[in-house]
Amino acid sequence: MESKRITVFAGHYGxxxxxxxxxxxxxxxxxxxxxxxxxLDIVNPYxxxxxxxxxxxxxxxxxxxxxxxxxxxxxxxxxxxxxxIIDDLSVRAVVDVGGDDRGALALGRYAPxxxxxxxxxxxxxxxxxxxxxxDCASTIGVMREIETACRMKFTGIVNNSNxxxxxxxxxxxxxxxxxxxxxxxxxxxxxxxxxxxxxxxTLKDKVVxxxxxxxxxxxxxxxxxxx
Amino acid sequence: xxxxVLMKGNEALAEAAIMAGCRHYFGYPITPQTEVAAYxxxxxxxxxxxxxxxxxxxxxxxxxxxxxxxGKRTMTSSSSPGIAxxxxxxxxxxxxxxxxxxxxxxxxxxxxxxxxxxxSDYFQATKSAGHGDFHLVVLAPxxxxxxxxxxxxxxxxxxxxxxxxxxxxxxxxxxxxxxVSLDMGxxxxxxxxxxxxxxxxxxxEHNVVNSLFIxxxxxERYNFERYERYAKIEAEEVMYDEYMMDDAEIxxxxxxxAARVSQxxxxxxxxxxxxxxxxxxxxxxxxxxxxxxxxADKVKAFISVELSMxxxxxDIELATRCKKPVLLCNRVGxxxxxxxDVLNSINEANSVGGDK
Numbered sequence: 001m002e003s004k005r006i007t008v009f010a011g012h013y014g015x016x017x018x019x020x021x022x023x024x025x026x027x028x029x030x031x032x033x034x035x036x037x038x039x040l041d042i043v044n045p046y047x048x049x050x051x052x053x054x055x056x057x058x059x060x061x062x063x064x065x066x067x068x069x070x071x072x073x074x075x076x077x078x079x080x081x082x083x084x085i086i087d088d089l090s091v092r093a094v095v096d097v098g099g100d101d102r103g104a105l106a107l108g109r110y111a112p113x114x115x116x117x118x119x120x121x122x123x124x125x126x127x128x129x130x131x132x133x134x135d136c137a138s139t140i141g142v143m144r145e146i147e148t149a150c151r152m153k154f155t156g157i158v159n160n161s162n163x164x165x166x167x168x169x170x171x172x173x174x175x176x177x178x179x180x181x182x183x184x185x186x187x188x189x190x191x192x193x194x195x196x197x198x199x200x201x202t203l204k205d206k207v208v209x210x211x212x213x214x215x216x217x218x219x220x221x222x223x224x225x226x227x
Numbered sequence: 228x229x230x231x232v233l234m235k236g237n238e239a240l241a242e243a244a245i246m247a248g249c250r251h252y253f254g255y256p257i258t259p260q261t262e263v264a265a266y267x268x269x270x271x272x273x274x275x276x277x278x279x280x281x282x283x284x285x286x287x288x289x290x291x292x293x294x295x296x297x298g299k300r301t302m303t304s305s306s307s308p309g310i311a312x313x314x315x316x317x318x319x320x321x322x323x324x325x326x327x328x329x330x331x332x333x334x335x336x337x338x339x340x341x342x343x344x345x346x347s348d349y350f351q352a353t354k355s356a357g358h359g360d361f362h363l364v365v366l367a368p369x370x371x372x373x374x375x376x377x378x379x380x381x382x383x384x385x386x387x388x389x390x391x392x393x394x395x396x397x398x399x400x401x402x403x404x405x406x407v408s409l410d411m412g413x414x415x416x417x418x419x420x421x422x423x424x425x426x427x428x429x430x431x432e433h434n435v436v437n438s439l440f441i442x443x444x445x446x447e448r449y450n451f452e453r454y455e456r457y458a459k460i461e462a463e464e465v466m467y468d469e470y471m472m473d474d475a476e477i478x479x480x481x482x483x484x485a486a487r488v489s490q491x492x493x494x495x496x497x498x499x500x501x502x503x504x505x506x507x508x509x510x511x512x513x514x515x516x517x518x519x520x521x522x523a524d525k526v527k528a529f530i531s532v533e534l535s536m537x538x539x540x541x542d543i544e545l546a547t548r549c550k551k552p553v554l555l556c557n558r559v560g561x562x563x564x565x566x567x568d569v570l571n572s573i574n575e576a577n578s579v580g581g582d583k
Contacts, residue, residue, distance in 0.1 A: 013235075013262075014233070014234075014235055014238075014404055127233065129231065129232050129233040129406070130232065130233055130234075131232045131234060131238070131242060131409075132269065132270075134232070162233065163231055163232075163233050163406040164233055164404060164405055164406055166231070166406045
């Protein structure tokens, strides 16, 4: 898998950044001995990289997160250890940024060093089934807000268009035009089209850089009740 | 089929409010409901609506009072401690017969409590959301789609009966993401010209919106009149969902996130041959008394599954006239019962249940 030393995931709130970051870190670990994942989310108190901590540590991936993450102390703090992903050149790092411009603000602290080292990929996660980013113009709008907040330009796109458990192959195919339009308007390549594992075989030859992902955090209440 | 979108519960109810014609939102941030305010802050300016972050919860609820008095569809949202602060204003809304939607995305309590999900504001929502004799219609969604449907319905009921309605959600329901359809159909318009204080054009007498009645006989009359409306709501607006109740010997009663866990537990218990079903209240007030009372003649025991110390269980006992034992299966403080917790209670009910 072609990768840079640091891969940063950002995007609209709820676009799927955290789960993609966890999946990506696990894939990197197959190739590299030292992989870290840094949770820079300062806006979301509930679903975070920290939820996958045991799973990540068991697979030899080092999780860097605020000591307040999942402590239920609602403090927007950043981990001091996050600098290690910049300073330690022997580590492959994945960075999970909080949603929207508000979440991306935290990345700004690290952006100058990441840009200076110039060995990074900064990926915008998009989902056309999210109500505030249903088309090219709105998604580009969110993208520009994020770039302004963190003072760092994206280098690629992850098309994660999905409807959760109900996603069908047709849903993913219907998002191709959306992703291509954003790619064209922003001059950014589509680095991945992420799909649920069970759709991978159907879609691998039909979408750009098709990448299977697992949903790592499942809850007892996850099943949908009848409506 | 309508196009679906993937939404968080908090965002879904905010968008549904906008689709229901709400253009006036007043709030104050608190976890785990802040997405409602954040979503409104983004959307309202784009559609000519008002998003206003008030200086406090008390200010926000009184701004809701003002917008409602002018005949506008309006709402506020908060989480448990913030709702407590709003309780005076909620009572004023009820005492002035004003329609409004109040969202409570519950978190653990009492006091500042914690930020994780809870259902411990059941008493507050259904019995005593403020001082004085009054009720709120209390709606309890158990999916993101229901967040949408019940927000839409909540505005309609508020206008129909001229009263505040509460959507009783919790942190889990607010934060979970599910695909939803936002196709809600037509908004039913209600004539508010007889009471709304929205300008006379010098063509009619002033409408006065007020909850102060100095003469006791007049205040009594308003109370009696209001309770006639409540009786009509109890007769006509009860909503509930039944799951596997046809042959059930044990009946779980649960709402919101507790109902979702319970449904998974029921599936497991059924696989073991235990005949268990669920009555899920969708309106917590009016409470589905009649269906529970009828079920009490068929099942051997009830289980109240709640994220509180035994609040809804009292309504189940009242509704069923204590004809059958009611067990409590609960976790509190931000903890959610596991499927196994509910299964254990089902097994217990299966062994102890019988005619009382």
